[in-house]
Amino acid sequence: MKTIFNIARKEFIDTLRDKRTLLVMIVVPLLLFPVIFSFVSSIQQSSMEKAHQRQLKIGYLATQQSNEFLNYLTEKENVKLIPFRSIKGKTSLIKQDSLDAILDFSEGFYAQIDNMQTGTVDFFYESTEEGVKSRVENVFESFEEKLIGQRLEKINIDAKVINPVKLAHRDVATTQEKIGKYAGGLIPYVFILFCFIGAMYPAIDLFTGEKERMTIETILTSPVKRIEILSGKMVVVVATGIFSALLAIVGLFVGLNFASTLPNEIIEVTGDILQVKFIVLLLTMLIPLTIFFAGILIPISIYAKSFKEAQSIITPVNVLVIVPAIVGMLPGIELSIQTAAIPIVNIALATKEIIAGTIDYGLLTVVYGSLIIVALAGVFFSVRYFARENNILRV
Amino acid sequence: MIQVTNLSKKFKLSKQQKKKMHLSGDWITAVNDVNLKCEPGRIFSLLGPNGAGKTTTLRLISTILQPSKGSIQVAGLDAQKEGQKVRGKIGFLTGSTGLYDRLTPEEMVTYFGKLNSMNQETLKYRRNELFHTLGIDKFSGKRIGELSSGMKQKVSIARTMIHDPEVVIFDEPTSGLDVITAESIIELIKQCKEQNKTVIFSSHIMSEVDLLCDDLAIIHDGGILYNDTMDQFRAQMQSDSLTKEFIRIINEQQN
Numbered sequence: 001m002k003t004i005f006n007i008a009r010k011e012f013i014d015t016l017r018d019k020r021t022l023l024v025m026i027v028v029p030l031l032l033f034p035v036i037f038s039f040v041s042s043i044q045q046s047s048m049e050k051a052h053q054r055q056l057k058i059g060y061l062a063t064q065q066s067n068e069f070l071n072y073l074t075e076k077e078n079v080k081l082i083p084f085r086s087i088k089g090k091t092s093l094i095k096q097d098s099l100d101a102i103l104d105f106s107e108g109f110y111a112q113i114d115n116m117q118t119g120t121v122d123f124f125y126e127s128t129e130e131g132v133k134s135r136v137e138n139v140f141e142s143f144e145e146k147l148i149g150q151r152l153e154k155i156n157i158d159a160k161v162i163n164p165v166k167l168a169h170r171d172v173a174t175t176q177e178k179i180g181k182y183a184g185g186l187i188p189y190v191f192i193l194f195c196f197i198g199a200m201y202p203a204i205d206l207f208t209g210e211k212e213r214m215t216i217e218t219i220l221t222s223p224v225k226r227i228e229i230l231s232g233k234m235v236v237v238v239a240t241g242i243f244s245a246l247l248a249i250v251g252l253f254v255g256l257n258f259a260s261t262l263p264n265e266i267i268e269v270t271g272d273i274l275q276v277k278f279i280v281l282l283l284t285m286l287i288p289l290t291i292f293f294a295g296i297l298i299p300i301s302i303y304a305k306s307f308k309e310a311q312s313i314i315t316p317v318n319v320l321v322i323v324p325a326i327v328g329m330l331p332g333i334e335l336s337i338q339t340a341a342i343p344i345v346n347i348a349l350a351t352k353e354i355i356a357g358t359i360d361y362g363l364l365t366v367v368y369g370s371l372i373i374v375a376l377a378g379v380f381f382s383v384r385y386f387a388r389e390n391n392i393l394r395v
Numbered sequence: 396m397i398q399v400t401n402l403s404k405k406f407k408l409s410k411q412q413k414k415k416m417h418l419s420g421d422w423i424t425a426v427n428d429v430n431l432k433c434e435p436g437r438i439f440s441l442l443g444p445n446g447a448g449k450t451t452t453l454r455l456i457s458t459i460l461q462p463s464k465g466s467i468q469v470a471g472l473d474a475q476k477e478g479q480k481v482r483g484k485i486g487f488l489t490g491s492t493g494l495y496d497r498l499t500p501e502e503m504v505t506y507f508g509k510l511n512s513m514n515q516e517t518l519k520y521r522r523n524e525l526f527h528t529l530g531i532d533k534f535s536g537k538r539i540g541e542l543s544s545g546m547k548q549k550v551s552i553a554r555t556m557i558h559d560p561e562v563v564i565f566d567e568p569t570s571g572l573d574v575i576t577a578e579s580i581i582e583l584i585k586q587c588k589e590q591n592k593t594v595i596f597s598s599h600i601m602s603e604v605d606l607l608c609d610d611l612a613i614i615h616d617g618g619i620l621y622n623d624t625m626d627q628f629r630a631q632m633q634s635d636s637l638t639k640e641f642i643r644i645i646n647e648q649q650n
Contacts, residue, residue, distance in 0.1 A: 006509045010498070017497040017538075218493035218554070220459045222510040223483035389460050390406065 003224050007232025011206055015236055021201040025240050029194045029248035033255030051131030055080050058136070059102040061087055068110065069121070069143055070103075076139045091124050100132045101125040113147060176273065180356020185329030188351035190252050191245040192325040192344060195286060198244020199237050199293050200314055206233045207301035208310040216392060230386045234294055234379070241290035242283070249282075273355055281354050281364075285347050288371035292343060293321070295378015299385040302392060328352060335359075340366035343374045396593055397439075397456060397562060399431040402465035404451055404617075425451040427617040429465070433595045433610065435561075438588050440608035440625075441597040442641065448617040449597035453566045456595070457487050470561045470593070483511060486560035488568050488580075492551040496540030500531050500550040503539060504557050511558035518557070525553040529579075545576040552583055563587045565596035569603065581607065601638040613644055620648050 062083035304310035328348020467474035
């Protein structure tokens with residue numbers, strides 16, 4: 001045990017002095033989400049503000065005089081009206097960005113309204129242009145409400161008469177449950193991915209790197225058992241994977257707080273999710289998961305002759321990890337006895353349920369069982385592989 | 396003492412290796428029926444061209460590899476049954492320094508002292524002694540990656556000798572080193588002999604062998620072609636130089 005501790009201690013020092021590993025293990029998971037979220041959030045916010053504040057250029061047919069709606073529109077919105085004698089072929093001006101929209105009122109629009117009929121307006125716009133549709137639509141809806149009010153008053157009818165039934169929405173799902181259901185898949189995806197990436201570089205460095213630097217012979221000639229060497233190194237690979245995954249989650253939560261465009265309610269709930277129970281359950285799943293990952297990464301790193309070869313083998317394996325993690329984000333797939341037995345898929349789905357507070361502890365036990373089995377298989381495979389002299393000394 | 400009896404080592408070939416080496420069989424014999432005896436206080440040289448089986452033999456003695464056949468005794472211990480204890484008696488030094496670039500010399504040597512189960516006090520004393528003798532004190536706190544090749548080789552020597560091994564194995568120890576650094580290795584080998592240690596070193600440089608060794612074995616294609624004392628080798632020479640004699644013996648075998 002003392003020897004394993006000595007080996008692990010040395011490997012920790014060695015790993016923490018490797019800039020490449022530090023970057024992948026600490027800097028990227030911790031800063032990625034705050035940087036992405038703050039960047040996206042600020043860009044989104046400023047473009048939304050611009051879209052809602054800028055003056056809209058709206059064309060209309062000039063023959064339609066004293067247009068009550070257009071007056072209403074200029075009162076409510078920052079709009080510049082551009083009259084045309086004919087609107088034929090003018091829609092191309094929208095495409096060229098010379099105009100934001102064109103309003104083509106039907107013949108006798110106000111007469112129809114006055115006669116309790118429906119007046120039609122053709123509203124030409126580009127849906128890809130942010131803010132145009134919603135700004136004009138909002139004013140139109142408000143204008144319509146005003147007209148309805150006037151009509152009802154004219155015929156002396158109470159507004160309740162035309163609204164005989166009202167559906168009052170009373171959602172009993174908590175915000176936490178909703179986040180767990182719709183966005184909870186993102187959290188396991190993040191930590192599964194970073195758990196793998198965080199363990200990957202130390203694994204390559206501590207096994208393939210030893211071969212590349214020709215230090216493997218030095219350690220093999222020391223009076224320690226191969227299983228002690230493997231265990232000491234494996235401790236470091238597993239610890240860095242867990243550490244990296246936890247930092248990614250911290251980064252994700254910090255990032256969400258940077259995203260000022262998110263509703264306050266969601267930000268508050270994300271804070272509530274980070275409770276002792278969640279962290280404990282997460283850690284207990286992360287430990288066997290990372291041992292399983294180490295069980296995949298270590299034999300590959302032992303086999304590879306160079307850092308480059310190790311990376312080229314691990315890259316496709318990375319996809320095999322990401323795909324089941326994505327399954328956790330798909331709608332309709334839930335934690336069941338079958339999915340609880342599939343590694344990675346089970347952890348993604350279980351985390352969603354834990355976040356939503358709806359986890360079934362029976363199924364969680366199946367998840368732990370499945371993860372422990374694959375973790376043990378990974379350890380067994382690594383031990384067997386490290387014991388073979390043609391694997392360790394393959395150069 | 397090292398006693399090697401009827402030692403053979405075969406490696407299983409992968410499909411790629413068979414294709415690359417133009418071989419049809421599944422196995423290749425790296426060491427074939429080798430017998431050696433290295434005595435304490437004497438320097439034994441394993442001489443042979445590249446690919447002759449020198450490194451494989453030394454790796455078998457140091458228990459990195461397991462023999463396919465035969466037996467190895469190191470310091471009275473069976474290398475196959477008591478591999479861990481055997482490694483505790485051995486110091487292994489190669490031309491490639493085999494050091495961790497991100498550690499300091501102090502951390503590196505301390506680490507190997509701990510792996511050799513040395514107690515804190517002995518380790519500290521022995522480390523200070525070696526660092527002083529080899530002049531490592533001046534750079535003991537620097538990262539190994541920042542050191543010159545000469546400095547690195549000194550650290551490598553300290554790493555090899557920290558546990559004061561009974562048996563010291565040198566695998567082409569001067570390969571790729573500059574003259575000054577190579578000289579420090581030659582000095583170390585001589586000191587080991589003076590300290591009555593069992594020394595075995597592999598080389599393909601005849602001048603080194605001539606300078607250092609008491610006993611000599613020439614290995615080629617995994618088999619021993621010659622095995623006797625250096626004095627006997629000189630006495631039986633049919634060529635006018637040691638190098639020519641070495642080449643003659645190899646060629647004779649090939650023909």
